[in-house]
Each structure stands twice: as structure tokens, then as C-alpha cells.
Amino acid sequence: MALPSKSGLPISRQTLIQLIVYGLVCLAIFIFPFILDNDFLLNRYARYLVLAMVAMALSLSWGYAGILNLGQAMAFGLGSYCMAMALKLRTVPVHTGAGGLPDFMVWNNVESLPWFWVPFYNMPFAIIAGIGVPVAVSFLLGWFMFKGRITGVYVAIITLAALVVANLLIIDAQSVTGGFNGITDLAQLELFGFTFDAYSKSTYFLVAGCLTVSLFVALMVTKSKAGLVLQAVRDHEDRVRFFGYDVASFKVLAFCVSAGIAGLAGMLYTVVLEFASPTFLDVSLSLSIVIWVAVGGRQSLLGAALGAILVAGTQSSLQENEFFLDTWMLIMGALFVLVVLFLPNGLASLVDIIGRALKRGRGPAQRSTSSPAQTSEPAEANVSKQGAE
Amino acid sequence: MSGHLQITDLTVDFGGFTAVKDLGLTINKGELRCLIGPNGAGKTTTLDLICGKTKPTRGSIKYDGKELASLEEYKIARAGVGRKFQIPSVFKQLTVYENLEVANCKNTGVFANLFRPGHSSHRDGLEKLAEFVGLADQLDLPAAYLSHGQTQWLEIALLLARDSELILLDEPTAGMTAQETHKTAEICNRLKGKHTIVVVEHDMGFVREICDVISVMHQGQLLAEGTADEISADPQVREVYLGSMGIGDA
Numbered sequence A: 001m002a003l004p005s006k007s008g009l010p011i012s013r014q015t016l017i018q019l020i021v022y023g024l025v026c027l028a029i030f031i032f033p034f035i036l037d038n039d040f041l042l043n044r045y046a047r048y049l050v051l052a053m054v055a056m057a058l059s060l061s062w063g064y065a066g067i068l069n070l071g072q073a074m075a076f077g078l079g080s081y082c083m084a085m086a087l088k089l090r091t092v093p094v095h096t097g098a099g100g101l102p103d104f105m106v107w108n109n110v111e112s113l114p115w116f117w118v119p120f121y122n123m124p125f126a127i128i129a130g131i132g133v134p135v136a137v138s139f140l141l142g143w144f145m146f147k148g149r150i151t152g153v154y155v156a157i158i159t160l161a162a163l164v165v166a167n168l169l170i171i172d173a174q175s176v177t178g179g180f181n182g183i184t185d186l187a188q189l190e191l192f193g194f195t196f197d198a199y200s201k202s203t204y205f206l207v208a209g210c211l212t213v214s215l216f217v218a219l220m221v222t223k224s225k226a227g228l229v230l231q232a233v234r235d236h237e238d239r240v241r242f243f244g245y246d247v248a249s250f251k252v253l254a255f256c257v258s259a260g261i262a263g264l265a266g267m268l269y270t271v272v273l274e275f276a277s278p279t280f281l282d283v284s285l286s287l288s289i290v291i292w293v294a295v296g297g298r299q300s301l302l303g304a305a306l307g308a309i310l311v312a313g314t315q316s317s318l319q320e321n322e323f324f325l326d327t328w329m330l331i332m333g334a335l336f337v338l339v340v341l342f343l344p345n346g347l348a349s350l351v352d353i354i355g356r357a358l359k360r361g362r363g364p365a366q367r368s369t370s371s372p373a374q375t376s377e378p379a380e381a382n383v384s385k386q387g388a389e
Numbered sequence B: 001m002s003g004h005l006q007i008t009d010l011t012v013d014f015g016g017f018t019a020v021k022d023l024g025l026t027i028n029k030g031e032l033r034c035l036i037g038p039n040g041a042g043k044t045t046t047l048d049l050i051c052g053k054t055k056p057t058r059g060s061i062k063y064d065g066k067e068l069a070s071l072e073e074y075k076i077a078r079a080g081v082g083r084k085f086q087i088p089s090v091f092k093q094l095t096v097y098e099n100l101e102v103a104n105c106k107n108t109g110v111f112a113n114l115f116r117p118g119h120s121s122h123r124d125g126l127e128k129l130a131e132f133v134g135l136a137d138q139l140d141l142p143a144a145y146l147s148h149g150q151t152q153w154l155e156i157a158l159l160l161a162r163d164s165e166l167i168l169l170d171e172p173t174a175g176m177t178a179q180e181t182h183k184t185a186e187i188c189n190r191l192k193g194k195h196t197i198v199v200v201e202h203d204m205g206f207v208r209e210i211c212d213v214i215s216v217m218h219q220g221q222l223l224a225e226g227t228a229d230e231i232s233a234d235p236q237v238r239e240v241y242l243g244s245m246g247i248g249d250a
């Protein structure tokens, strides 16, 4: 079997470096709680890690496949509601007692549990639904868009519209979704004998584990042949089609994998924040995700994830500071504009820029050592020729 | 006798304007056919029709005994038809090697490709292809950094990586220097016999270098067909080209 790299490894050197960097970052995320022993802060950082997951998912569809999904929060929100429904059914309602109707349904004069709530008594079902529902919705939406050859800004508009519709539907169906208030007063998630208290290391580790797994799954997708085809689609969709690929199905794949990761992130968000709310399907959250990804670097999964942590982290610390209370929006906006103007591929492209600068710095030195050898060859050739004469 | 590519009564109508009208072409296996004609004659549209970019209003396109006219683009490509576009079309952000890797794919299904590494074990074969079009030293260079001529050659190499048996080249030498044009002619000549090729060109010098039979189109119709000498002697062809490019002098 021919190997693609000269080093003899079945992966290229660049991929190897990438794997190491990704691994180190994930390791740092896992070590973090041992340095910072503060459950309140850990909860906050767990929240950032969840946001990093959604951002990373968007980078997969936007940065790699060129699908600008402005409705990324839809998959996120659907996931969070699935988890909230399951956890809600595990709380003992004050009015109706164990096994009774959730409190907000009682207030809305609902008589019996709606049919689609019933399977959520089963936690494995809820977890599968938290990923499956966003994937199914995205599959339908993606199929309709990409089979219909809808591209570019129209995809952005349609996904945004879908998000608004989903948001309105949830608010409107108050009696079964909690409407504006969302679903609150939730039980703690229990899985495999662990209880995931939002303010504890266990939840942080759950989130960190999910982030790590989904980061590497997404990385594998981008490193697969399908990932290469997706990048080709981003560059020149028609050209790919005329090589015999059914472009639509590749785009649907990227769209759905992205939605699945976002759905998982949504479920974790509910666990970390202990409620679900229509603000999770907000246009402003969805656009924030786009900003995080743009700042971090849409063509880098890790860049997008770190961008989310950086921007969301800065945002909430600015919001806390009285001095910045009114101006944080302005600061975030300025940061966004600056990055987009000067680093179109986000902060992640700094790595490439620095790498290239280092190489250039080292370049001349290498050349000066090798040049004598090069010049001596023709000289020798001349000598031997003269000798022959 | 029917050819490898058999086009009959091909017609396409763009809202009242008939760009290609009752076109018939028979191209044999391994033949290199040149398609010439003044601007707007319908040459590009003809290639669009063959590769499925445009759907014909009526008529048939039979390739290897298979009717292409009603198939979707990607299915036509899978049948072995490769198209080089008039505007060079490669994947600019990917390296030359990655470009070839995308094109080199027997199984184009989405799930088959999800569980296959992006950098496969065909590197040797793809390197040979890059060498064939003179891009061996640019393998790891993003395609955006290639010169215009190199981009055109890369696109031809992509069609070969795809293993297209029928190759459609739309003005492969447009914008090339004389030297580059000569090299392109060499590439075409080496492909002759192994692939069935249709070349749309304006450059008569190039056409003479590579072609046996030339088909001349005018206003969507086939005007004449024959060797370079027959064509340049044809009074009808001379009339069509009068003042435009002086085909007789080329």
C-alpha cells in the first residue's frame, strides 16, 4: 500500500500536528477543574464549552461545506427542549404529586400529558430524540434546499426563517412548551448511576467529554474523503457535480452532522443552566454563534470552538463590569469588524501566519548552507569535462 | 454505423431563441473532434447539452449506447463524460493533489466517502497524472497560486483522474502563450485514441495541430464537416468567417 506521507505514517504531518494540538486543548479542558476548584465558576465554564460545541458544529457546515446556517440555534434549541422535557417529567410537581402533570400544564388547564411528551419518561429515548429531532428537521430542510439547488445568501435567509418559525411555534404552544417562560424547575440528570448537578465537576466533565468526542468526530468528517469533497463543494459546487458527485447529499450530510452536534450541545445546555427557554432558539443567539465562528476562524473546528469561549467569555465579563454595561455590544461589534476585515479566516489563521513567518525566518539560513553544495556540482562537472578533453 | 457519441436532432430553445438547432454529430471511439464556429454559434451550448448543464428541448444524445439527454449532471458524469469549462474551474483553496484526489473517485456515494480517508493510497497514480500535465512540482501548492495555463492543465488532469472516457474541452488554449498552446496540443495528442475528445477552439493553428476531423457550427447548426484543408476551402465556411478570423490563412 502506498502511503501518502514521506514520514511513513498513514497520515500527513499536518494532520498529525493538528491531532496533537486538538488533543492538548482537550486535555487542558479536562485538567482545568483541578486548578480551579470553584463550582460556581465551573458551571460558567461548562456553559462556554457548550457554546464552543455549537460553534464548532457551525464551522463544519459553514467553514467546510460553505453552508451559512443562520439558524444554527434551531438545532440547539430543539435539543435543549428534548432534555428539558425528560428532566421535567422527573421532577415531582408540587400540585399534582409524583407522576402528575408538570406544573405549567396545570396552570394552562391541560388535562392529560400530551402524546409527544409520554416517550420522554424514557431517558435513552430523550437523548436519542435530542440529537435525532434536530437531525430530522435539518434533513428535511436541507433536502428541500440543496436538492432545489438553493445556495449562498438564500440558504442563510431560509435557515434564519426556519429558526424564527420554530421559535414562534414554541412560544405559541404555551400549554405544552411553557411558552415564553420555557421549561423550568427541572430534576438533575441521572445517567449510569451518576447525578449531574449543574454546579459540580461531574457536569463539567460531562460537557468536556461530549465536546472532545464531537470535536474529534467532526475532525474525522473533515479528514475523510467526504470532507474533502465538501471543501471542493465550498470552492466550486458545479465542478464537483460534473465529477459525478450528488452534491446535494453531501451538503445534507454536513448540515445534519452539524445539527446533531448542535442538538447534543443543546441538551447539555439544559443540564448546565437547569432550564430550557425560547431564548435558546433566539435570532440573537443564532447570530452570536456566527460571530463566534467568524472571530475564531470558520475553517478551523478548534478555532471556532475557542472563538466561542473567548467571545462569550469576554462578553459576560464585560457585562458584569458596570463600566462596560452599556458599551459591551459596541466592543463586541468592533472586535467582529476588525477580525473580519483583517483576518478573514479568523484568529485561527494567525497560526498559519506565524508559522509561515517562522519558516521564512528559518528559510535563508537553510538555503545558505545548501547553496555551496549546489554550486560545487557544476564546477565539478566542468572539471571532469576538462579532464576528459 | 453509430459512433461512440451520437447526437441527433439536438435542439435547445432559450425562450424563443434557438441556440442549437437540429444538430447531428457522430464521433467515433478514440476520435478527437474539433468544434469551431464564430462567436455565439452554439459551441459551448452544445457541450452544455452533452454534459447535462443544459437540458435539450428535443433530440437525443447517445453515448456508449446510453441516452444522456434526460439524465442529471452527476449521472452523466458517472457514465464517463468529463467537461472542462470555458472559465477554468478548479478548487482554488485545495492543493493540486487534493484537487486530483476529489476528482479521483470510483464510488461517489456520500457514506462510502465518509468512511474513507481524504488522502488515499492512490498518491502514486495521481502524481503521475500531475507529471503528465507538468504539475509534478506543484502538488502541494493551493490551486489558487497556479498560473492561468497551469490551471487549465490541472482541470484536464482532473478529468483524467476522474477517468472520463469522453472528454469535452471548451477553449482549452484561451489566454495561453504560444508555448503553452503547443504544450496543450501535445497533451491532446497523447490522449487521442485512449479517450474520445471534443475540443471547442478558435485558434486554427492549434486545431490543425491536433485534429483529424473538424465540425463547423453556425447559428446553432452544423455548417460543414471535414479535414482542416476541406474546411478552409469550403466557400460557405469562408463566408461565415469572412472578416472575423480568416480561417483560410491559419
Ligand SMILES: Nc1ncnc2c1ncn2[C@@H]1O[C@H](COP(=O)(O)OP(=O)(O)OP(=O)(O)O)[C@@H](O)[C@H]1O
Pocket: B014, B017, B019, B037, B038, B039, B040, B041, B042, B043, B044, B045, B046
Ligand atoms: N442560458 C442561456 N439563455 C439564453 N441564451 C443563451 C443561454 N446560453 C447561451 N445563450 C445564447 O446562445 C448563443 C450561443 O452561445 P454559446 O455560448 O454556445 O456560443 P459559443 O459558440 O460558445 O461562442 P463563443 O465562441 O463566444 O464561446 C449565444 O447567442 C448566447 O447568448
Ligand SMILES: [Mg+2]
Pocket: B043, B044, B045, B086
Ligand atoms: Mg463558448
